[in-house]
Amino acid sequence: xxxTQSERLRGLLEPLVSAQQLDLExxxxxxxxxxxxxxxxVDSDEGVELDTCAELSRAISQxxxxxxxxxxxxxxxxxxxxxxxxxxxxPRHYVRATGRLVRFHLAADGSGELVARxxxxxxxxLDLEVPGVKGRKPTARRLxxxxxxxxxxxxxxxxxDKKEEEA
Numbered sequence: 810x811x812x813t814q815s816e817r818l819r820g821l822l823e824p825l826v827s828a829q830q831l832d833l834e835x836x837x838x839x840x841x842x843x844x845x846x847x848x849x850x851v852d853s854d855e856g857v858e859l860d861t862c863a864e865l866s867r868a869i870s871q872x873x874x875x876x877x878x879x880x881x882x883x884x885x886x887x888x889x890x891x892x893x894x895x896x897x898x899x900p901r902h903y904v905r906a907t908g909r910l911v912r913f914h915l916a917a918d919g920s921g922e923l924v925a926r927x928x929x930x931x932x933x934x935l936d937l938e939v940p941g942v943k944g945r946k947p948t949a950r951r952l953x954x955x956x957x958x959x960x961x962x963x964x965x966x967x968x969x970d971k972k973e974e975e976a
Contacts, residue, residue: 845884857890
């Protein structure tokens with residue numbers, strides 16, 4: 810996708826996404842056989858409901874039909890929220906992952922790895938709780954954003970959801 814097309818798509822779609830109180834996380838244009846695929850990833854602090862994606866998809870489709878930004882060929886439009894395996898890269902991603910267990914690849918030597926629960930996020934970094942091993946108590950740790958090479962939420966099957974804990 811050319812930078813010009815990417816910029817045009819972002820400029821066209823950002824107001825539609827913002828009107829739904831969502832963040833435009835990613836725009837991806839690719840090929841699937843003879844058709845193009847336009848994948849739009851949106852998110853918010855509260856998550857994204859399926860109905861919101863459907864409503865946004867209709868608005869985006871209508872807007873794209875009014876322009877030539879996708880060219881003359883056929884394309885498929887996909888509007889969705891980021892999956893559980895999405896990398897955390899922006900401070901807002903870490904804020905949304907507060908309370909979750911995250912696997913960090915540390916930037917210092919490229920080989921260090923840390924699994925910890927995010928307790929708090931500020932403009933400089935994260936306050937973490939590193940789980941104790943073999944019956945030991947968890948420990949606190951501070952991690953600056955510039956110490957993180959990559960990070961992903963770890964899927965926990967046995968952890969209660971916040972809503973379950975409040976009930």
